[in-house]
Amino acid sequence: MEPLYTPQGVEERWQRTWEDEGLYRAGAGKRRDETFVDAHPPPNVTGELHTGHALQLAIGDAVVRMKRMQGYDVLFQPGFDHAGISTQNAVEKQLATEGSSRQELGRQAFEARVWEWLRQYGGTIMTQFRRIGASLDYSRERMTLDPEYTRSVMRFFVHLYRKGWIYRANRIINWCPYHQTSLSDLELVHEDVDDALSTIRYPLADGSGYIAVATVRPATIPADVAVAVHPNDARYAHLVGKEAIVPFVERRVPIIADERVEPGFGTGALKITPGHDPKDFGIGRDHGLPEPMAIAPDGRMNELAPELAGLTQKEAEERILGWCKERGLLEQRAHYRHSVALCERCHNRIEPLISLQWWCAMDDLKQPALAALRERRVRYHPESQHRFAIESLENAPDWCISRQIWWGHQLPLWECPEGHITCDEEAPAACADCGSTALTRSTDVLDTWFSSALWPLATLGWPEDTPSLRRYYPGNLQTTGREIIRLWENRMIFSGLELLGEIPFEDVVIHSTVLARDGRRMSKSLGTGIDPRELIDAQGADAMRYGLLKMSSTQDVRFSDSMVDEGRKLANKLWNVSRLLLSGRGEAQPASLPGSVEELWILARLEQTRSEIEATFDRFDFAEAASRLYHLTFDDFCDWYAEAIKPRLAEREVRATALAALETLLKLLHPVLPHVTEEIWSQFHDTRLIVSPWPEERPASQADLRALERVQEAAAIFRRSGVLVELAGDERRIFEAVVRPERAQVNGNAASEIERLQKEVERGERMLGNEKFVANAKPEVVEAEREKLARNRRELEILARRENL
């Protein structure tokens, strides 16, 4: 064994071994009947590993490895999301380089092309998951567009359809002109842009003047159907009920009153364009206004105003403003910065327009999920995210589930020439209403998240009543980022409840967002991303896992290389102390004490840390767990215990105890540092650490811990003052072994130590002399203060006496 631990090679070897020996499989090493299931969030099939994935896996895998050692039947489910738009994008880009397009290929050929593309380039991220050491059951890998999975999706859709919760409606939706598809609100990003706010006069039809409106989109003027003012706006009260003339198209439209108009913005008058603005759409519907559209699905002007047909919006805007200017109707054009909606995939501006789409009604579907959340039958961590989850579900509007792309689950809906819709999992022979056999299937596909919502149960074979489904549903844990609560987590909850009557998991851990080193958000376009693959290559997967767990504590944390360094140092330290203990080197010393203080003590410390680690895992505080493991290894195990027993390592009993202690230490560290611990374990075991039993509770170690505390306190005083107080026998011996007075450097002096102790004594006397403190504070706090005071007095006395001598 070399003095410097090198993870390269070692890690890959264990990853292969674990998988080849079937130790990643569900149920591997189980010693009890209870299951523990983590359906890991499926990454996009086109994706590459990023820091978020790595953190998610560090957390999920640590939990799962501990549960496996505790004997649970563990299922850690891997797989992919087919990622509708993303994947389609990737393949379309490739087609473009060949001078082709999906339209040219046609739908069937395009789908075949995507599958081929996936065979070649897709799924590489699962190799990267393996390289982290994620103990997923790769034999159960699923993709949301697998034939079996698709059956689940179809069954779910038909189920909702037959309950009457899926309907078609002509509404304003978000339209991406690039992808030529509708998008849900959750698939948008917003960005501030510099724009111009134009104030335009709309002449009154009776010739008595004009009413001015402010708009950032003059190009939509041809589709205006009204001008609206606030009902309480005295400036315009006399105009309500009259008519105005829309410039350029010179159409008469009513002036109406509506509370949704902000009197303080612009001129206080709003042009109503139901076809191209969600707010206007709502106002238009409530006032029974028509809904013309001026913009075509490709983002250019349509024939509503024939002279504009085919122009870009920019060109149309210039034409319209020019027209207004000539007639003195353009009152003002001011710089205006505001936020606009963009497609999160292509970053093109979203075009709100009216379109016939399929919707899923949320009112009934979400109720059981809301109840479950409110009753804490499923818990989000931290608590603040639980509240957010409830509120966003309460406010969830009906879900637009149809998309006009090609890569995805095609809607199981067939339409006959009469316009009747038949919904079924398989192609029906005839229309359910009129018996027509001339059926055409809807060309729309489902929102990607519709299929993701079924992840915990579709991966287990639902709707078939499979043994896996019976055994592993419902599961336990979800680990995910906060941006996905509404898109995914809440939808899995209501879907699971609706289909199987049970919530798919108990706890949802929302992990921190890891920011770039400079505090900005990690982003490819900014070049601020940190590639976890580079970290793994340079520092090892263990070091990265440790580092990420330490960064997982708060909501947002900057990436810190020193956390990863700490992990690497921990692995190296462990490696070296193992070399010491396994070599059994050292010269035998005559005074051998079986069951000596230092041995009792390290076993007590290991036991204490075991229960602490379990507690930190229970409250999902992985940063704390990592920190405790670090100090256990460095401070307690290496710097105290190993130093103390080093001279006697040649003795059989001492060495046997040391190996037992090392064994426990390796087990405690394994969930965080799986590779290095397994490598060391293999030096003295034929079995595999990954499936070895978790250390059992070891009773009654309080006396040992007290011995530790005495020694540590004595050492601290000694270091400050050079005076050794009240140690005898074993304690004295361990103290000398560890502190080694002959070499220890004394920096303080007795006088300053006396001063410090005097202050402590004064503080204690002040508190205990305070009636309100004694009366109000908790008994154990008071008692602790009394003990502390007594100890300080005692030590002060000893030191003072020595000084006088």
Place this chain on the structure above:
RNA sequence: GGGCGGUUAGCUCAGUUGGGAGAGCGCCUGGCUUACACCCAGGAGGUCGUAGGUUCGAACCCUGCACCGCCCACCA
């Protein structure tokens, strides 16, 4: 505009029911102590963002303010 979180050592961050200000890194001092120099022993360094309040006692609880960040939002 609404919601949430943050502000503690030079840096990155802990601080779990209010009761001795901590860790890692960096820096300084001293050690090649045959497990480890990716080490060991020690040290310096903080009026806990700010102004008030509650309390015997506040980094912690309450209020105002400042700055930073995230999420949500139909002021055109």
